[in-house]
Amino acid sequence: MTDSGNSDRIWQWQSWQDYSYLTCNVLSNWQHGFFTKQFYPRTPEDLTLFLQPNTTAYRVKQVHGNIVLTTQEIEEKNCLAGSFPDADGVMSQQPQQSVWAASADCTPVLIGDIVTGKVCAIHAGWRGTAKKIVSGAIARFLELDSKKENLRIAIGPAIAGEVYQVGEDVAVEVGKTIVADAQSKTDAEILAALRQLPNSPISPDDVPGKVRIDVPRVNQIQLEQLDINPKYIAIAPYCTYQQSDRFFSYRRTGEKQVQWSGIVSR
Incomplete structure (x- = not known):
């Protein structure tokens, strides 16, 4: 947190x-x-x-x-x-x-x-x-x-965030609110942009298609x-x-x- x-x-x-x-x-x-x-x-x-x-x-x-x-x-x-x-x-x-x-x-x-x-x-x-x-x-x-x-x-x-597992689709929906020009980006690009933010609000999860979100x-x-x-x-x-x-x-x-x-x- x-x-x-x-x-x-x-x-x-x-x-x-x-x-x-x-x-x-x-x-x-x-x-x-x-x-x-x-x-x-x-x-x-x-x-x-x-x-x-x-x-x-x-x-x-x-x-x-x-x-x-x-x-x-x-x-x-x-x-x-x-x-x-x-x-x-x-x-x-x-x-x-x-x-x-x-x-x-x-x-x-x-x-x-x-x-x-x-x-x-x-x-x-x-x-x-x-x-x-x-x-x-x-x-x-x-x-x-x-x-x-x-x-x-x-x-x-x-x-x-360290324990909150969600689907990548959820992370994308939430992440669109803070990623610049999100409407022109693919889901993969939005996730990549979130990972690059300082103190990123998302982190990896062992399950394919899942991430952790803060x-x-x-x-x-x-x-x-x-x-x-x-x-x-x-x-x-x-x-x-x-x-x-x-x-x-x-x-x-x-x-x-x-x-x-x-x-x-x-």
Whole structure:
């Protein structure tokens, strides 16, 4: 798993009773947490009370797409109690709103604007990453008067590239988002271009037609290609697949259990 800088300075384990959750110095302006499986089956509504009382929690029904909804848009959809609109990102519009993303191997991303106080939580699996959901979230921030230099981004625990085996077709679909002139290249040329990138997001696999892919690294590259300063992007050095004591992993167990990541607007 790619790590931005000195992880013990950027990322810290916090304790609540006998439970652990992760915070990131990049997001020190906000109450936030990447929660572990120890908190299951608590919901965002429960965890919001833990992060900051008197705060409204917002979440969506995640569908591996690239839709990012504002809290106002979620309210306007007027979903029935216990149901949520389809999307994979949630962006605050007012103070005291917490936004949440669930993950089991997919990449959770939390973003905050140090000037406006607005925040966003994103579920970025390989499909959402191939559809550039994080880039779409940045675009929504800009629509709401944010500036790129004011954004702070923490990419949370996900399955590490070293163990995430996918077909070459998946790597190509994801890789197209960061390879120059990808539409004019063959699949083989795209894979070759990915291998040539610094800290390449793909690595070999023993099985023909397979590679390993680092989805958090791809999201990092997408952000850097948007001219987001790398020092404001942090990647958690923890793997959901390999660290079974802390995280659920769908690929490891096949069970539909999730850990939540959330952040509170200010």
